Amino acid sequence: MIAELGLFALCWSLVFAMLLVIVPTLGLWYQKPTWCKASGVYVLGQFVFVAIAYLCLTLCFLRNDFTVVYVLTNSSISLPWFYKLCAVWGGHEGSMLLWVAVLSLWMVAVCGLSRGLDDAFRVRVLVVLGGLSVGFLLFLLATSNPFARQFEVLDSVGRDLNPLLQDPGFLFHPPMLYMGYVGFSVAFAFAIAALWMGRVESSWAKWTRPWTLAAWCCLTAGITLGSWWAYRELGWGGWWFWDPVENASFMPWLVGTALIHSLIVSEQRQQFVAWTLLLAICAFSLSLVGTFLVRSGVLTSVHAFAVDPLRGLYILIFLLIVIGGSLVLFALRAHTLQRQDKPDVVSRESALLLNNVFLAVTMLTVLLGTIYPLLIDGLGLGKLSVGAPYFNTLFIILMLPMLLLMGIGVHLRWQRDVLRTVVVRLGWAVILSALLPFVSLMCFDRAMTVPIYAGLALACWVILSTGIALYRRVQRRGLTGLTFAYLGMVIAHLGVAVSVLGITISSGYGIQDDVKMAPGDHIQIAGMHIMFVNEENLTGPNYHGSRTRFDIQDGQRQATIYPEKRVYDVGKMPMTESAIDVTPFRDVYIALGEPLDETAWSIRLYYKPFVRWIWGGGFLILTGGFLALIDRRYYLTRKTHDMVIE
Amino acid sequence: MHPHRKRKLNIILLILMVIALAITLTLYALRQNISLFYSPLQLATEKIPAHQTIRVGGVVVPGSVVRGTGDLLVHFKITDYRRTIEVSYRGILPDLFREGQGIVTQGQLIDAQHFNAVEVLAKHDEKYMPPEVKSSLSSASQSNLPQSPKANL
Numbered sequence: 001m002i003a004e005l006g007l008f009a010l011c012w013s014l015v016f017a018m019l020l021v022i023v024p025t026l027g028l029w030y031q032k033p034t035w036c037k038a039s040g041v042y043v044l045g046q047f048v049f050v051a052i053a054y055l056c057l058t059l060c061f062l063r064n065d066f067t068v069v070y071v072l073t074n075s076s077i078s079l080p081w082f083y084k085l086c087a088v089w090g091g092h093e094g095s096m097l098l099w100v101a102v103l104s105l106w107m108v109a110v111c112g113l114s115r116g117l118d119d120a121f122r123v124r125v126l127v128v129l130g131g132l133s134v135g136f137l138l139f140l141l142a143t144s145n146p147f148a149r150q151f152e153v154l155d156s157v158g159r160d161l162n163p164l165l166q167d168p169g170f171l172f173h174p175p176m177l178y179m180g181y182v183g184f185s186v187a188f189a190f191a192i193a194a195l196w197m198g199r200v201e202s203s204w205a206k207w208t209r210p211w212t213l214a215a216w217c218c219l220t221a222g223i224t225l226g227s228w229w230a231y232r233e234l235g236w237g238g239w240w241f242w243d244p245v246e247n248a249s250f251m252p253w254l255v256g257t258a259l260i261h262s263l264i265v266s267e268q269r270q271q272f273v274a275w276t277l278l279l280a281i282c283a284f285s286l287s288l289v290g291t292f293l294v295r296s297g298v299l300t301s302v303h304a305f306a307v308d309p310l311r312g313l314y315i316l317i318f319l320l321i322v323i324g325g326s327l328v329l330f331a332l333r334a335h336t337l338q339r340q341d342k343p344d345v346v347s348r349e350s351a352l353l354l355n356n357v358f359l360a361v362t363m364l365t366v367l368l369g370t371i372y373p374l375l376i377d378g379l380g381l382g383k384l385s386v387g388a389p390y391f392n393t394l395f396i397i398l399m400l401p402m403l404l405l406m407g408i409g410v411h412l413r414w415q416r417d418v419l420r421t422v423v424v425r426l427g428w429a430v431i432l433s434a435l436l437p438f439v440s441l442m443c444f445d446r447a448m449t450v451p452i453y454a455g456l457a458l459a460c461w462v463i464l465s466t467g468i469a470l471y472r473r474v475q476r477r478g479l480t481g482l483t484f485a486y487l488g489m490v491i492a493h494l495g496v497a498v499s500v501l502g503i504t505i506s507s508g509y510g511i512q513d514d515v516k517m518a519p520g521d522h523i524q525i526a527g528m529h530i531m532f533v534n535e536e537n538l539t540g541p542n543y544h545g546s547r548t549r550f551d552i553q554d555g556q557r558q559a560t561i562y563p564e565k566r567v568y569d570v571g572k573m574p575m576t577e578s579a580i581d582v583t584p585f586r587d588v589y590i591a592l593g594e595p596l597d598e599t600a601w602s603i604r605l606y607y608k609p610f611v612r613w614i615w616g617g618g619f620l621i622l623t624g625g626f627l628a629l630i631d632r633r634y635y636l637t638r639k640t641h642d643m644v645i646e
Numbered sequence: 647m648h649p650h651r652k653r654k655l656n657i658i659l660l661i662l663m664v665i666a667l668a669i670t671l672t673l674y675a676l677r678q679n680i681s682l683f684y685s686p687l688q689l690a691t692e693k694i695p696a697h698q699t700i701r702v703g704g705v706v707v708p709g710s711v712v713r714g715t716g717d718l719l720v721h722f723k724i725t726d727y728r729r730t731i732e733v734s735y736r737g738i739l740p741d742l743f744r745e746g747q748g749i750v751t752q753g754q755l756i757d758a759q760h761f762n763a764v765e766v767l768a769k770h771d772e773k774y775m776p777p778e779v780k781s782s783l784s785s786a787s788q789s790n791l792p793q794s795p796k797a798n799l
Contacts, residue, residue, distance in 0.1 A: 236738075342650070342653070342654070344653070345653055345656060345657065350657070353657075354660075354664075357661055357664055357665075358664070361664065361665060361668045364668075365668060365672050368672060368676070369676070372676065372680075382682055382683070383682065383683035384680050384681060384682045384683060384701075385680070385681055385683070385701060386676065386679055386680055387679040387680070387681060387699075388679075389675070389678070389679045390675045390676055390678070390679035390680075393671070393675045393678075393679075394668075394671055394672060394675050397671055398668065514718055514737050514738050515718075516717065516718060573741075573742070574741040574742070575741060576741055591738075593718075593738035593739070594738070594739060596713060596718075602718050602738045603738075604738055
């Protein structure tokens, strides 16, 4: 009964989404303000019914209703309740439902928080978002109904959630990522609405930027969480694999980063408007392509749930309509948005333009590496895979000038600046950042290679130069002159530097060792003494296995960790639960391989210095984005309603 | 030249240079890091240069897994039910590596019958078959095919 109720609610939400597209559009056409005003009601209606559908599916999971196919394949009686809650998005159908639910949530937010917007514009934004909802709701109902029933298997205990997903990381990572993915739909809708109107109001960027920042923050959080989860659970100690699915989330992030920077120029200088619109379209298109790549099962990975050509075809057509349509609209209207006042080559505008070029090029190289195997396979030229070294090489090469630029860009003035004064101002920062890595590596007596030196020097450079910029700002305007947006920029840029430090040091000085060990054996790694103490049996709610104990002696510090090997009862699937001894400056990571004889195991040991800094940096970037989001200027203008018409 | 135009030209040149550099690097890096996929049958019939990193996929032959004593060296055979190739690997096998499971290995060919793997990939769950392996198997005899995931539903 609950499942049918859910399906019924889903149908109703489709009706509301369709009304949202049709009625206000007709209202705009026939100039009937009351028809346009109805959009708010439809948004609310769609949200309520999608929420009901989502709750129904959750209830099906909690009640172990295994006549629902989706519950049968993604849950089991012995699954703990909190994993049941997130098993709702553990498969294809449920994750699409989450997509729609998140989209509805953003729509309600836009509807409620943008009352200061010009009505004609606001209605168009909602209509575009409604159109996207129709696409996804139809997709759910036509090809991937999460409420489908079966009556063949009646005595099942459920096929259980994929054990890889039974991890606290799974509670937060997918919803955050989806909030980000789907959040770009708001920026997209703002861009399409502006193109639809045929003009861009001067306050357009001011309205778009907070929404973009909010989505970008969620995506940053999602990616950081995902990387941390992969490190603990999937990856045997790796934190980024250039897996197609990771790339699918990283590409919108890169474009989103470019977008929040180009929006600054659009907001403050009324420039780059066409480019900003294009970026907004691209960011969301990449989110859609990401969904397509991941959900259609074209790509092989943990994240790909099912292979169903009908779904693939539907998404392909949907993509074609959304991306193709918006690009055509852009091509038709963009030339009307040109501005004439060109800035100087040495100016903040140019620095931000270069930032955008680098980010866009980086995104394109990642895109190429991701779809190249698909293209070759599609053309029947054989099957191949593109290795991680490809991505690493290109990414590092593109990031070096980017970091260099980051230090200079924050010092440049709008419109025109003199390079010489900036160089003089930053002279000692350059010298210091060239020397510091050298001296510190000498102090710690570490070998130095060119990539490590470059990474450390550039991180120092970004930190010093950002610090100087902050100091000068405080000197000129006082502490009260610091806006949240400026503080956000400083913290986010420092976050990038912190991540670079973490990446450089952990990959440069990390140690990996695969060894055979039996209880009583010990080993020396990076000056630490690690002892395999014992092994005991382990029984969990839906698994059993072995738990081992390792003692780590690191100078004065004593630690004990317990790596596990679990076998999940339903799927008979073995899982490695690694154990990590964490300090701010290094991780010791131990994972059990396989039992080799009665007592001995193959064991993987990692010593990873500064690896926590990678996610620490991610957290700082997120904080920076959040600070920029709560800047006063976005909320002051709302009261004055100044929509200046060009 | 008009200074305004000159400035514009400079910007365009700069952007073009960045893009050209990126394209050159991309193509170079791509060429270096592609690994082609082969089935054991293709290995036997096609000529593959030694010391080139390739991927080989198939089903692990039951009973073929032999572990070395003392270190982490392991030998096993993978098959597409037409040809079989012997693989040696030093390191820890993934959780889902087991006899009868479809896997993909990456490494270098020693000779037509021996493959030296540096990486063994077995992902997803026990019902899962890597798509490359699946398509190379579906062209082989159907009788030995393990059940496809959809057959369970």
